[in-house]
Amino acid sequence: MREELSQVQDNLLTARAQTGDREAFGELYRRYLPPVLRFLTFRVASRNDAEDLAGLVFYRAWQALPRYREQEAGFRAWVYRIARNSVIDYYRTSRNHASLDESWAGAIMADSANDPDTHIVAEEVRAGLSRLPEEQQTVLVLRFVEGLSHAEVAEAVGKSEGACRMIQLRALKALARAMGEGR
Numbered sequence: 001m002r003e004e005l006s007q008v009q010d011n012l013l014t015a016r017a018q019t020g021d022r023e024a025f026g027e028l029y030r031r032y033l034p035p036v037l038r039f040l041t042f043r044v045a046s047r048n049d050a051e052d053l054a055g056l057v058f059y060r061a062w063q064a065l066p067r068y069r070e071q072e073a074g075f076r077a078w079v080y081r082i083a084r085n086s087v088i089d090y091y092r093t094s095r096n097h098a099s100l101d102e103s104w105a106g107a108i109m110a111d112s113a114n115d116p117d118t119h120i121v122a123e124e125v126r127a128g129l130s131r132l133p134e135e136q137q138t139v140l141v142l143r144f145v146e147g148l149s150h151a152e153v154a155e156a157v158g159k160s161e162g163a164c165r166m167i168q169l170r171a172l173k174a175l176a177r178a179m180g181e182g183r
Contacts, residue, residue: 007074010028010031010075010076011070011074013027013075014065014068014070014075015070017062018065018066018068025062028061028079029058032075032076032079033054036054036057036080036083037050037051038146039080039083039141039145040053040054040057040087042141043087043137043138043141053083053086053087054083056086057082057083057086060082061079061082074152076152077151077152077153077154080146080148080152081155081157081158083156084156088134124179125175128174128178128179129175129178131174131178132174132175135157135167136167136168136170136171136174137171138156139157139164139171142156142157150164150165153168
């Protein structure tokens with residue numbers, strides 16, 4: 001119910017923003033900057049790069065608003081798709097960036113710094129995730145870190161919901177195997 005209300009509010013704000021209402025877009029920005037920044041922090045090497053990319057994501061969203069069409073998954077999935085594509089561009093355009101493995105390490109280490117047991121498990125997960133293909137990593141982060149629904153993940157990665165469920169299933173199985181091998 002709450003998620004449906006949030007999506008209705010997003011749709012209203014998006015419609016207003018499409019007419020040039022900067023305050024409406026500002027509200028969407030305030031709602032989605034923290035989760036988009038968290039997603040980007042998991043995907044790139046440094047917090048500064050993640051912040052720069054977040055700015056780029058919302059700039060691209062503002063520029064693309066005239067072409068936005070309300071979708072089943074809504075604005076949230078659309079902005080994550082822009083974020084995912086920005087990460088792909090980030091790695092494609094420069095060889096000077098750290099690996100995805102290093103970015104996972106930084107994000108997980110920050111989240112688990114205060115609890116040694118959590119830190120050990122987080123390291124095992126990080127090591128396992130680093131062995132997965134980019135698409136599987138993205139699906140798992142969007143689904144389990146960001147909490148997107150299956151429909152939103154599908155919209156964000158540009159695949160059908162069924163395909164994303166299969167990617168998630170394969171990724172979880174591969175992650176379990178990878179974590180088992182690391183012991």
